[in-house]
Amino acid sequence: MITTMALRFPSRLLSQLKLSRRLHSLPAPLSEDSDDESLKFPSNDLEGSYIPVDRRFYNTLLKKCTVFKLLTQGRIVHGHLIQSIFRHDLVMNNTLLNMYAKCGSLEEARKVFDKMPERDFVTWTTLISGYSQHDRPCDALLLFNQMLRFGFNPNEFTLSSVIKAAAAERRGCCGHQLHGFCIKCGFDSNVHVGSALLDLYTRYGLMDDAQLVFDALESRNDVSWNALIAGHARRCGTEKALELFQGMLREGFRPSHFSYASLFGACSSTGFLEQGKWVHAYMIKSGEKLVAFAGNTLLDMYAKSGSIHDARKIFDRLAKRDVVSWNSLLTAYAQHGFGKEAVCWFEEMRKGGIRPNEISFLSVLTACSHSGLLDEGWHYYELMKKDGIVPEAWHYVTVVDLLGRAGDLNRALRFIEEMPIEPTAAIWKALLNACRMHKNTELGAYAAEHVFELDPDDPGPHVILYNIYASGGRWNDAARVRKKMKESGVKKEPACSWVEIENAIHMFVANDERHPQREEIARKWEEVLAKIKELGYVPDTSHVIVHVDQQEREVNLQYHSEKIALAFALLNTPPGSTIHIKKNIRVCGDCH
DNA sequence: GTAGGGTTAG
Numbered sequence: 001m002i003t004t005m006a007l008r009f010p011s012r013l014l015s016q017l018k019l020s021r022r023l024h025s026l027p028a029p030l031s032e033d034s035d036d037e038s039l040k041f042p043s044n045d046l047e048g049s050y051i052p053v054d055r056r057f058y059n060t061l062l063k064k065c066t067v068f069k070l071l072t073q074g075r076i077v078h079g080h081l082i083q084s085i086f087r088h089d090l091v092m093n094n095t096l097l098n099m100y101a102k103c104g105s106l107e108e109a110r111k112v113f114d115k116m117p118e119r120d121f122v123t124w125t126t127l128i129s130g131y132s133q134h135d136r137p138c139d140a141l142l143l144f145n146q147m148l149r150f151g152f153n154p155n156e157f158t159l160s161s162v163i164k165a166a167a168a169e170r171r172g173c174c175g176h177q178l179h180g181f182c183i184k185c186g187f188d189s190n191v192h193v194g195s196a197l198l199d200l201y202t203r204y205g206l207m208d209d210a211q212l213v214f215d216a217l218e219s220r221n222d223v224s225w226n227a228l229i230a231g232h233a234r235r236c237g238t239e240k241a242l243e244l245f246q247g248m249l250r251e252g253f254r255p256s257h258f259s260y261a262s263l264f265g266a267c268s269s270t271g272f273l274e275q276g277k278w279v280h281a282y283m284i285k286s287g288e289k290l291v292a293f294a295g296n297t298l299l300d301m302y303a304k305s306g307s308i309h310d311a312r313k314i315f316d317r318l319a320k321r322d323v324v325s326w327n328s329l330l331t332a333y334a335q336h337g338f339g340k341e342a343v344c345w346f347e348e349m350r351k352g353g354i355r356p357n358e359i360s361f362l363s364v365l366t367a368c369s370h371s372g373l374l375d376e377g378w379h380y381y382e383l384m385k386k387d388g389i390v391p392e393a394w395h396y397v398t399v400v401d402l403l404g405r406a407g408d409l410n411r412a413l414r415f416i417e418e419m420p421i422e423p424t425a426a427i428w429k430a431l432l433n434a435c436r437m438h439k440n441t442e443l444g445a446y447a448a449e450h451v452f453e454l455d456p457d458d459p460g461p462h463v464i465l466y467n468i469y470a471s472g473g474r475w476n477d478a479a480r481v482r483k484k485m486k487e488s489g490v491k492k493e494p495a496c497s498w499v500e501i502e503n504a505i506h507m508f509v510a511n512d513e514r515h516p517q518r519e520e521i522a523r524k525w526e527e528v529l530a531k532i533k534e535l536g537y538v539p540d541t542s543h544v545i546v547h548v549d550q551q552e553r554e555v556n557l558q559y560h561s562e563k564i565a566l567a568f569a570l571l572n573t574p575p576g577s578t579i580h581i582k583k584n585i586r587v588c589g590d591c592h
Numbered sequence: 593g594t595a596g597g598g599t600t601a602g
Binding site: 298327 | 594595600
């Protein structure tokens, strides 16, 4: 058994520990009265040959297991430890508990906790943080309550863990209460507690409260800056996030991949491409290595801003690629309509020994669906199941989309009926959309009924059904949809487009009449219109949802927000510059 | 012996 243990530890670890000789003086593992099979060690005849090992030895081993997440080896150490004189040692048990918690085995951590003859505030804190770090916020909060009831005082370690849990568990909504508690204990301005607290406030959308906590910190570090930057980035507060980034630099803090990941994500989702490029340039100049976490977001930023080539360059330059890097690349190709390339890279990924996860399959399925690769898409759907990945609702959405786009609406319907899960609203929406594309009124109406039942507040499906009826000339049915929308108070989300010019974002809505440059914009658009008509442009009015004559429909089309944004951008940028227009909803066929 | 911030899809 001793030999087994020596073999189970990587030799690198052993030499690091210089323990190979000492390992042989380990006590022989004996069976314990534990009800957990995994903690049992076969008893042998060595009961009498117990040799004590000092606490530092166990401590070092457990710490190594914790750092390198060596759960199996940790269990072996545990097996030996419970035979030693340290089996009831408080600190040793806390270390053991921490090993299980950090390795993500919360069940074993809990068993250790439950069996401990003596506990202190570190014991409680260790398990609370284990739950908090492993996505079990409810358990963390529950245990915190028990800790208080048992009369233990939480410290700054406990509080930061509890606050992290509360931030993840929105139903509890105990943020302000916890903040008050921190003030009472005098920990509210502690940098760890404060960072967790301001992160919590940003997740609740209480940005002013977050700022107050940040301003009150006794000291700031990169984590507190990053927490605030990330908070604003998540809520599309890109300008504020960039401003904070400048503040961070002014105060002499070095941004990390945490800062960059947040900023790239924010720039990408709000269309601040130039600013995003500036941050990227800063990152290069500061000598920061392009690691996957920030690099993946950067790749995504370039892909979403329309440059698949830059996205690909980032992928090539990544110091080390993880599964997310591959998924981001696949998604980039899928979004750009390069289905075949996505399929090639998916195969490349598998050849390289990277195991595709559920998102990899989702990306490759999306790519096939968008490029009309029906057979390939079906092949990957089957492969996913063979690989042991259980399809989830989003995969079914993509398969319905795949079949629907290819025009096989009946097969799509059959697929929905035979799915092992209850169809979600998104699945019916995919079928509805396919019916719009292939002008199938009857099935479209059937799919829409299901959508209305499952997601009555989404205006999109009402508009699609209206369009299906309108384009088929069934105006009475179309009017009925419109009436229903009015009655149920469902409003179409107003379309808006925005464009970045000289580090500022300009936003437009359709028929924008209040813009100071509205006359110049209109003139510019007339100019563009004349030119494109000369080149053969014919207005596509098939999706105009207003019941009007052809000429009026054409006029309506001309004031869509993306056209106004384009005219504005042409007026305000030097000739030949790249113009990126972003839009909150799908671009209409004519504008496209 | 215990703590806080980040990514891909939809």
